Amino acid sequence: MLTIKDMNVFYGHIHALQGVSIQVNQSEIVSIIGSNGAGKSTLLNSIAGIVKRASGEITFENNPLPTRSYDIVKLGISLVPERRRIFPNLTVNENLKMGAYLRNNQKEVEIDLEEMYRLFPILKKRTKQFGGTLSGGEQQMLTIARGLMSRPKFLMLDEPSLGLAPNLTEEVFLKIEEINQTGITILLVEQNAFKALEIANRAYVLENGKIAFSGIGAKMLDNPKIKDAYLGV
Amino acid sequence: MFLQTLVTGLGIGSIYALMAMGYCLVFSILNFSNFAHGAMIMIGAYVGYLFCSIIGIPFFLSIIITAVITGILSVINERLAYRSLRERNAPSLYLIITAMGISIMLENLVYSTIGSNFYAYPRVFSKNYLEIFSSTIGLIDIYSFFVSIICIILLHLFLNNSKIGMAIRAGVADPIATSLMGANFNVLIRNVFFLSGIFAGISGVFMGLRYMVYPQMGWITNKAYIAAVIGGLGSLPGAIIGGFILGIIETIVSVYISSVVRDVFSFSMLILILLLKPLGLFGIKYEEKM
Structure with a gap:
């Protein structure tokens, strides 16, 4: 449904996203996890058209994605922003x-x-x-x-659990699954890596602006490297 | 005597309120003080004079035509002078300096084309005064008061009941989130400048009618800016109330103390209010909740 190829984004001299490529298929939940400042929000914001990308190709339903945010919303892409x-x-x-x-x-x-x-x-x-x-x-x-x-056909959520009490976090994730079941494709960015991997079909790990790992959500929960770095076990 | 002073104060205050609303609308969405607004008011006074006196169209029709013309000029001003700065995320200071530049340019444009003569509007009302309770009440005060009130009500209805009005209010709080909803921010800005231009035209005609029409008359509108600051820049009710407070206090000071110290009072009041309430009487700062 959505494909990003080799995308680069700069904030002044900071190379925030360095050759990022991801793919999201129809009706999937795809999670992107990573530490603070890894470029997760930047990735969503550049898809939504509020951050300009320097290079790279984004296609949505096999067509190149426009750059103006209002044209992007028209196509059925919606971003639930951070904070x-x-x-x-x-x-x-x-x-x-x-x-x-x-x-x-x-x-x-x-x-x-x-x-x-x-x-x-x-x-x-x-x-x-x-x-x-x-x-x-x-x-x-x-x-x-x-x-x-x-x-939207394609919903992006940026840190939906930020600052929420655990029981509310639980509720938000249940809602996300409920929304996904109505056929809406979801791209989720989360700090709460455990929850994000649990509900995801597939996931990407973003480290310093680059994709470090990718894989099936549930399998990544068992990956020792990810356990060590993001799940704190 | 007091009734007369009060009505004059309300009349002048309503014009200040109208002018302050123009400052306020732009400030609330773009966070800069559009000092070209004063020049737009001056142009409004000239355009109104042209229709009312030279072409000879009825007064209220002249106001409407003038308002549309200054509305369009204000949109052009934004498109040519501010938009490219906005799109490069220039700091507000650059926009303020550009606005001052526009204001000086327009003033000098009028100097070099129309000249520095003072023009007076013709008698537009058959009677200039009304006798009520043995006080003479200026008709212009009554008209300007009612025209302002109508403008305030229409603006309120527009902002609260139309889709674009709602998006403008949303854009005041969070431009980026508003863009994420699919609103074209440039269209919202265009609407805001059109409205602010309309208010500039109407208040310009009344200013010209009350005083005279001349190239530097835009500087009087610094008073409207004071009114907007007193009320809290960016707050519409603040701008309106600030305008009325300033108009009434000025008139009372002129009548009971001396018109020489009138401006001393206005500016002292500005300083005092900013010392006590730095955000003005109704200024709001939105804080995010975590």
């Missing part, structure tokens, strides 16, 4: 409607709003509340729901 980035001055309902910004069929949007409230019942009680007043966990649910409001 939530909900709109604090908009209500929960408006936050969700922003997710459906490019859709013009109001009726369908209303149906999907109801669907989001069913999927995330926590939000239902908060529809008129400003996004900034929600707790961290509620905000995370809201960003995921907002990311789904564009009806």
Whole structure:
């Protein structure tokens, strides 16, 4: 579905991504793990078009990926950004409607709003509340729901468990699996390597801007190198 | 006497509020003070004069035409002068300096083409004053007050009920997340500049009507900038309330103390408010929650 070939990204003089190639197939969950500053977020941000890539080819459904973020969203790619980035001055309902910004069929949007409230019942009680007043966990649910409001085929999640209590982390991962079961392909970036590998079909390990390993998610859990470096066992 | 002072204060204040809203809209989304706004107000005064006095179109129709013209000019200003800076992620300071440059350029453009003459608007109202409770109330104060209130209400409806308005509010809080939703940030900016240009045109016509039309009149709008800072740059309700507070205080000082110290009062108030509340009366800083 999505193929990246030999992508390079620079921040000034820092070579953030160095010849990264990955592939994500239809209906998979693919996880990218790695330590802080390895370039995980940069990878997602450059797919979403908010970070410019210096070189490399990205194809989505066999077509080259456009570079403007709004053209990318139109194709059915959605990024749930790191640290939530909900709109604090908009209500929960408006936050969700922003997710459906490019859709013009109001009726369908209303149906999907109801669907989001069913999927995330926590939000239902908060529809008129400003996004900034929600707790961290509620905000995370809201960003995921907002990311789904564009009806993506391909959903990218950047550190969805960041700053969440363990029981909420558990809930977020359950939701991710539930979303995947509806046929949406998922590319997940996580610091919580154990959880990320557990739910992934396949995974990549990013180290200092380069892909260090890749493989089947469950098998990587047993890989001694990964155990040592990322799982802390 | 007091009623009269208050109405004049509200009249002037409403124009300050209108001008401050233009500063505020741009500041809230791009985080820089668009000092070219003052020059746009000056151009609005000239364009209004052209339609109202030379061509002879009815006053309120002239206001509308002027507003559309300055709206378009403001969009062109953004497209030519600011966009390339924005796309290179230039610091706000560069945008501010560019805006000052635009303002000086426009002022001198008017000098060299139209000249430095002062022009006065013709009598646009059949009667200039109303007698209420033995006070003389200026009609221009009443008109400017109501026109401003209508503009404020329309802006409020636009921002709260339209899709683009919602995206503009989202863009104020987080431009990158707004782009991730598929909004074209340049389109949002274009809308913001069009609105700010509309307010510049309307307030320019009223400024010209109240005082005179001349090339440096844009500098008066520094007062509107004070109003926006008092209210908290980037806060629309702040800009509106700041405008009214400034207008009323200025008029009271001119009437009861002396018009010579009027500006001393305005600027002292600015300094005092910034000392006590550095973000202004209604300034907000969004903090992220972890």
